[in-house]
Amino acid sequence: QKEVEQNSGPLSVPEGAIASLNCTYSDRGSQSFFWYRQYSGKSPELIMSIYSNGDKEDGRFTAQLNKASQYVSLLIRDSQPSDSATYLCAVNPGSNYQLIWGAGTKLIIKP
Amino acid sequence: DGGITQSPKYLFRKEGQNVTLSCEQNLNHDAMYWYRQDPGQGLRLIYYSQIVNDFQKGDIAEGYSVSREKKESFPLTVTSAQKNPTAFYLCATGHLTAEAFFGQGTRLTVV
Numbered sequence: 271q272k273e274v275e276q277n278s279g280p281l282s283v284p285e286g287a288i289a290s291l292n293c294t295y296s297d298r299g300s301q302s303f304f305w306y307r308q309y310s311g312k313s314p315e316l317i318m319s320i321y322s323n324g325d326k327e328d329g330r331f332t333a334q335l336n337k338a339s340q341y342v343s344l345l346i347r348d349s350q351p352s353d354s355a356t357y358l359c360a361v362n363p364g365s366n367y368q369l370i371w372g373a374g375t376k377l378i379i380k381p
Numbered sequence: 382d383g384g385i386t387q388s389p390k391y392l393f394r395k396e397g398q399n400v401t402l403s404c405e406q407n408l409n410h411d412a413m414y415w416y417r418q419d420p421g422q423g424l425r426l427i428y429y430s431q432i433v434n435d436f437q438k439g440d441i442a443e444g445y446s447v448s449r450e451k452k453e454s455f456p457l458t459v460t461s462a463q464k465n466p467t468a469f470y471l472c473a474t475g476h477l478t479a480e481a482f483f484g485q486g487t488r489l490t491v492v
Binding site: 302315358369372374 | 423485
């Protein structure tokens with residue numbers, strides 16, 4: 271069974287520091303990887319997508335993909351209280367339309 | 382205005398009653414999905430559809446039904462057979478191997 275694993279947290283990070291969120295996946299043939307942010311009571315919103323090994327940067331966010339080790343991570347630089355949310359990792363194994371979801375990591379940025 | 386519209390935002394169901402949640406999109410996406418999210422939990426796939434007049438069961442389809450008569454619409458019916466329907470229901474759309482985009486969600490409560 272295809273799985274995506276995340277540490278449920280909560281992960282507490284001081285304001286201004288780097289928050290590091292990790293995700294591992296079981297299907298070695300997976301092709302597409304996504305990070306979503308979900309505020310309490312709201313729907314998930316896409317913040318990063320990554321398709322090839324290495325780093326992808328967008329503003330304060332960096333996604334890192336290592337297919338050999340089957341993990342994908344999200345770094346948030348200069349963390350702000352508004353970054354406090356649950357971060358969901360999603361992986362597309364490439365065989366059909368389904369995304370495989372992790373359970374999410376709750377991030378708390380302390381002022 | 383492009384996007385995914387879910388209605389209603391809040392819905393109350395009496396015991397033994399069927400209710401239908403609406404999901405409409407104008408993004409011209411092929412795939413549509415229904416997810417259920419319980420408090421503090423991740424997303425669980427109920428049903429998904431890749432093309433009109435075709436849909437597949439997800440991990441927790443029992444007690445739910447769907448239809449896909451138009452590309453733009455994918456309504457979900459929560460039947461009386463679903464014994465614990467109180468949850469946050471999320472509709473999403475997307476393309477093959479690509480990311481999913483979410484509506485604002487419907488919060489269903491049994492009264």
